[in-house]
Amino acid sequence: MPLPFLTADRAFDTQADDIALPFDDHDRWRRPYRPGPWRVGAAALVLLLASFVLMASMIIAFAGALSGAAFCMALGALIVLVSLRLLRMGTWVSRHGVRRVAFFSTTTLAWNRSTALRTVQQPVRWLGLPRTVQGQALLLVTQRGEQIPLMTDHDADFLSRLEAFDRAADTVEAWGAEYRAG
Template identity: 55%
Template sequence: MPLAFLSADRDTAAPGQDVAPPPDPNQWRRPYRLGPWRVGIAAFTLLIAAYMLISALIIALAGTPAGASVTVLVAVLTIAFALRLLRMGVWVSTRGLRRVGLFTTRTLRWREIARISTVQQPVRWLGLPRSVQGQAVQIDRQRGEPLSTLLTDHSVDFLGRRDLFERAADVLEAWAAENHH
């Protein structure tokens, strides 16, 4: 079963293998694969949630339902955090570009975007306060202030995978050029 929120636009198949039909261009999809750092953090978070649920069962069997309820609530919030972490990133469709963050989602129609470009600048390493010199994908809007950086080559999806960053940047630029009205 394909998990659309985990996969890239399309996979390259070996000769002779069946390739799935191209997805619906109106459907939101991520133009790159999730990085191992993001998947690892989400998996570790889900592991912690599993331990919390087991703890809640033990607490409930010990006879303190209030403590078990609080533990289950914290486990559910931890699971929601892990799922949102997997959902974060840049998504595209023929309708526009969507940036999904931990707490917010922002959608821009293609006509609101003047240009998508890759620039050299200091970027945050794995989203931490430490910055290093790297590449970033930026959006210049038709009106208003420019959006914050979309993707960087030192983010959780692209650290150590510079070629995949460049491919994702090219795909985003192509989507903007193709759908700009």
């Protein structure tokens, strides 16, 4: 079963330097980078936990306690959904705007409601935890003056992958420049 949200389109890896937006269909929401190893590893561990819970559900069902098996099955399904949400998190772009998908919320902002996209040096959260370190962040500046961090070089997608962060930030900035002007 293909999981389109798991991998970025290959065109980002093979694009020429002069082609900023390598897609034919700009209406489709796309993640301009691949999920990082920390994000994929965390999702894999959560899926491993789900497999144990679902196995326990099967054992409980064979033992005859159907209500306990149903509870474990529902818990296993919830854990699988958590893993899928972990993989879906990140920054997505399309002709319509930029979308920041967090674990519990999704924020979409149209390109025409933003004034700038810029990469800045600032304290950023390390893997989304409360601890902050000095790093880079891609900020979206709205017309109201709000600065929304879209991604950082210390999140689960870009930790120890500075070149991937630079490439993804440049791509998001290119999408913004193309559709803010138009």
